[in-house]
Amino acid sequence: MYPIVRREKLADKIYLMDVKAPRVAQYCEPGQFVIVKIDEEGERIPLTICDYDREEGTITIVFQTVGASTERMVSLQEGDAFEDFVGPLGCPSDLIHEDIEELKKKKILFVAGGVGTAPVYPQVKWLHEHGVDCDVIMGSRNKDLLILEDEMKKVATNLYVTTDDGSYGFKGTGTAQLQELWDNGNRYDHCVAIGPMIMMKFVCKLTKELGIPTVVSMNPIMVDGTGMCGACRLVVGDEVKFACVDGPEFDGHLVDFDQAMRRQAQYKTEEGRAMLKLQEGATHHGGCGNCNS
Amino acid sequence: MDVLTRVPVREQEPAVRAANFEEVCLGYNEEEAMAEAARCLNCKNAQCMKGCPVSINIPGFIAEVKEGNFEAAYHVISESSALPAVCGRVCPQETQCEGKCIRGIKGEPVAIGKLERFVADWAREHGIKPKKAEKLNGHKVAVIGSGPAGLTCAGDLAKLGYDVTIFEALHQAGGVLVYGIPEFRLPKQKVVAAEVENVKALGVKIETNVVIGKSVTIDELMDNEGFEAVFIGSGAGLPRFMGIPGEQAMGVFSANEFLTRNNLMKAFLDNYDTPIKAGKKVIVVGGGNVAMDAARTARRLGAEVHIVYRRGEEELPARKEEVHHAKEEGIIFDLLQNPTELLVDENGCVKGAKVIKMELGEPDASGRRSPVEIPGSEYEIEADTVIMSLGTSPNPLISSTTKGLDINRRKCIIAEEETGATSKEGVYAGGDAVTGAATVILAMGAGKAAAKGIHEYLSNK
Ligand SMILES: Cc1cc2nc3c(=O)[nH]c(=O)nc-3n(C[C@H](O)[C@H](O)[C@H](O)COP(=O)(O)OP(=O)(O)OC[C@H]3O[C@@H](n4cnc5c(N)ncnc54)[C@H](O)[C@@H]3O)c2cc1C
Ligand SMILES: Cc1cc2nc3c(=O)[nH]c(=O)nc-3n(C[C@H](O)[C@H](O)[C@H](O)COP(=O)(O)OP(=O)(O)OC[C@H]3O[C@@H](n4cnc5c(N)ncnc54)[C@H](O)[C@@H]3O)c2cc1C
Ligand code: SF4
Numbered sequence A: 001m002y003p004i005v006r007r008e009k010l011a012d013k014i015y016l017m018d019v020k021a022p023r024v025a026q027y028c029e030p031g032q033f034v035i036v037k038i039d040e041e042g043e044r045i046p047l048t049i050c051d052y053d054r055e056e057g058t059i060t061i062v063f064q065t066v067g068a069s070t071e072r073m074v075s076l077q078e079g080d081a082f083e084d085f086v087g088p089l090g091c092p093s094d095l096i097h098e099d100i101e102e103l104k105k106k107k108i109l110f111v112a113g114g115v116g117t118a119p120v121y122p123q124v125k126w127l128h129e130h131g132v133d134c135d136v137i138m139g140s141r142n143k144d145l146l147i148l149e150d151e152m153k154k155v156a157t158n159l160y161v162t163t164d165d166g167s168y169g170f171k172g173t174g175t176a177q178l179q180e181l182w183d184n185g186n187r188y189d190h191c192v193a194i195g196p197m198i199m200m201k202f203v204c205k206l207t208k209e210l211g212i213p214t215v216v217s218m219n220p221i222m223v224d225g226t227g228m229c230g231a232c233r234l235v236v237g238d239e240v241k242f243a244c245v246d247g248p249e250f251d252g253h254l255v256d257f258d259q260a261m262r263r264q265a266q267y268k269t270e271e272g273r274a275m276l277k278l279q280e281g282a283t284h285h286g287g288c289g290n291c292n293s
Numbered sequence B: 001m002d003v004l005t006r007v008p009v010r011e012q013e014p015a016v017r018a019a020n021f022e023e024v025c026l027g028y029n030e031e032e033a034m035a036e037a038a039r040c041l042n043c044k045n046a047q048c049m050k051g052c053p054v055s056i057n058i059p060g061f062i063a064e065v066k067e068g069n070f071e072a073a074y075h076v077i078s079e080s081s082a083l084p085a086v087c088g089r090v091c092p093q094e095t096q097c098e099g100k101c102i103r104g105i106k107g108e109p110v111a112i113g114k115l116e117r118f119v120a121d122w123a124r125e126h127g128i129k130p131k132k133a134e135k136l137n138g139h140k141v142a143v144i145g146s147g148p149a150g151l152t153c154a155g156d157l158a159k160l161g162y163d164v165t166i167f168e169a170l171h172q173a174g175g176v177l178v179y180g181i182p183e184f185r186l187p188k189q190k191v192v193a194a195e196v197e198n199v200k201a202l203g204v205k206i207e208t209n210v211v212i213g214k215s216v217t218i219d220e221l222m223d224n225e226g227f228e229a230v231f232i233g234s235g236a237g238l239p240r241f242m243g244i245p246g247e248q249a250m251g252v253f254s255a256n257e258f259l260t261r262n263n264l265m266k267a268f269l270d271n272y273d274t275p276i277k278a279g280k281k282v283i284v285v286g287g288g289n290v291a292m293d294a295a296r297t298a299r300r301l302g303a304e305v306h307i308v309y310r311r312g313e314e315e316l317p318a319r320k321e322e323v324h325h326a327k328e329e330g331i332i333f334d335l336l337q338n339p340t341e342l343l344v345d346e347n348g349c350v351k352g353a354k355v356i357k358m359e360l361g362e363p364d365a366s367g368r369r370s371p372v373e374i375p376g377s378e379y380e381i382e383a384d385t386v387i388m389s390l391g392t393s394p395n396p397l398i399s400s401t402t403k404g405l406d407i408n409r410r411k412c413i414i415a416e417e418e419t420g421a422t423s424k425e426g427v428y429a430g431g432d433a434v435t436g437a438a439t440v441i442l443a444m445g446a447g448k449a450a451a452k453g454i455h456e457y458l459s460n461k
């Protein structure tokens, strides 16, 4: 069993948990993920490692409730435990393998969308701790959904906050913010975009035009996370890749996002899609990538 | 009673079982088992044993069954096999033990598999366990993977007094026995979990949720955690796809995904969260045991199922019993055909396949006649689900993270057959990870050989 030692609500539908998993905490690195399972009947749910403490043997996860399983995770309290917690899975971010001195010469930009802010944070923090500067754009639908703003402020060189409805910071998407920065003369050599697939798709479209190499972190449906089932396969360039072992990070300019978004909706029913629209009403803009509208 | 024919084994009616996940074969009861055992000639030079990869003393255990000494029979089998309830159910007996049985020359061979299954089930129901080692010898060995190879190797080493830990990537022990082979062929709780408990009863520790090569590497296990030897029984889990257009569409699955959702994650039960979709009309591409299992699972989920296989009936690599059961359950065999493209609708869902007819040409390297396309014979079939069952290969996770571990062109770990020794000192391997996808009993045989190899290595160190 893997006990939950801290649980916090970060925003509407977004929760943070520290989970005791010494084996995972021992060797994990930024960019990797875990798979959790609540109990015997539960699904295997992949979640990015947002932070880790090797001494305490804990892993921080941040998740958003989108369906039955993540909804069920919310009922877990401090002191409760996950029955299964496996990791670290996937490959660490390429950034951490690069030469620090080389990195220091680069202008790096992170674009985080929604709950994607959580996995961006440890990478920015890691760079900050190694003396590397980077700018961060973090966006959400509205002010109430913003997470980790204070934490990010401490580690980012420049932080740009955007909300779709303009309730806080820049009004518009992260992509629009990037365009504005570019128009104002900011230049970047490297971009990392993490968030809903639809957001990564549009960031990549823009960075391709601007000629900024871009890495994205893909989150397709997974089962085992070890390369055994093929559920997580994606088309990258002309090749079929398994996100769980070859990724989750890929060259965003090579990913077939339309294909990936369709595959992600595989188990989504017509009714489910209708329900989301009903719940979210006019604010439902399809930005989560979970439906085709 | 005619000595040339077998005592028939009771099975669920095809029409009933095609709609449930209960075990198809009900097995022998005591009288039936004793009657069938009486057909054995107790041959001096028992040919059947030569066909068994772990050389079970077949006439020995059958003689005990004949007398009604079922516990004694169990101990005879246990000398050679750690998983008799499994092997009795899933071994391809017709090409192994039963294929060599003298009785089979004139009549039907003795039902060795069904008898073995009976003995193992009887022992479990009567609470008989294999015997534990008297005392530990203080040496730590790590076993990677809890499939038949790993369980056997771990069990044998524990009997010799080793302190053994199995590391398993998934959340449940058993390998293909839990995630691949379906409930209706191999009950998970009753049989597999019980056999795993038997291995634990020998003192073996099982740590689930540890992916070797990711959570920790073999070098770290040996350098930091005090393991003096390692056995790799990580199987051949990586699924193959055809590389034809449309394969990334929704509704196209690898057999591994389809079976894992259903078997390991129990998607067929309402109270489990993992979803599965079988649709109304399913195409399963392939002709092995895995294809049969996927097809029969889809059938039980309510679909019309077609098996599309590029060779003929004779060449189907699946066990005869499985093909026979599949047909009885209404699976349709479209033989000598091969998909060339999957057809996709405007929403990105698969809607069918373009299929080309084949004929058999010259025998290939494996001795099987290779299929050749018949030009111009393409046609389309409808389907809302396609399950690719084209075989699997070993996962490179371990070989790519272990210094000095040699693999061959097919990504299989290179290991000596008699000892399981690999190119890296103290590291042994066996089962599907070495041979590529094979059988339960061969994996067990390799686990046994490696246990001996490791024992010799550590005794002389
Ligand atoms: C490598 C990886 C890392 C991830 N990291 C995080 C993270 O740090 N925080 C977080 O909140 N989520 C993360 N996700 C997504 C998370 O796993 C899913 O949101 C979750 O599995 C949905 O389960 P559910 O039963 O609640 O929803 P479901 O009822 O299964 O689905 C609800 C909706 O979510 C979509 N969905 C289903 N499975 C996934 C999936 N694996 N990924 C994305 N969307 C999915 C479906 O299309 C559906 O529209 C990650 C996914 C992957 C593969
Ligand atoms: C659907 C299906 C039906 C079959 N039917 C039959 C049949 O009827 N008769 C028959 O004889 N054979 C059958 N087979 C084949 C048989 O199951 C295999 O040959 C046998 O299970 C191989 O055993 P193994 O121990 O080598 O590997 P596996 O059973 O594959 O076990 C390997 C284990 O290692 C774990 N693992 C892998 N990588 C790692 C890692 N990095 N770290 C930790 N753990 C890891 C895996 O999760 C798995 O649990 C079938 C196979 C399938 C898929
Ligand atoms: S283990 Fe398999 S091959 Fe050996 S006797 Fe039993 S059924 Fe036959």
Ligand code: SF4
Pocket (backbone or CB within 6 Å): B039, B040, B041, B042, B043, B046, B047, B048, B049, B058, B059, B062, B100, B101, B102, B103, B110, B112
């Ligand atoms: S070959 Fe057949 S008859 Fe002879 S000992 Fe073996 S099972 Fe019995």
Ligand code: FES
Pocket (backbone or CB within 6 Å): A221, A222, A223, A224, A225, A226, A227, A228, A229, A230, A231, A232, A233, A242, A243, A244, A245
């Ligand atoms: S999740 Fe199964 S292969 Fe990636």
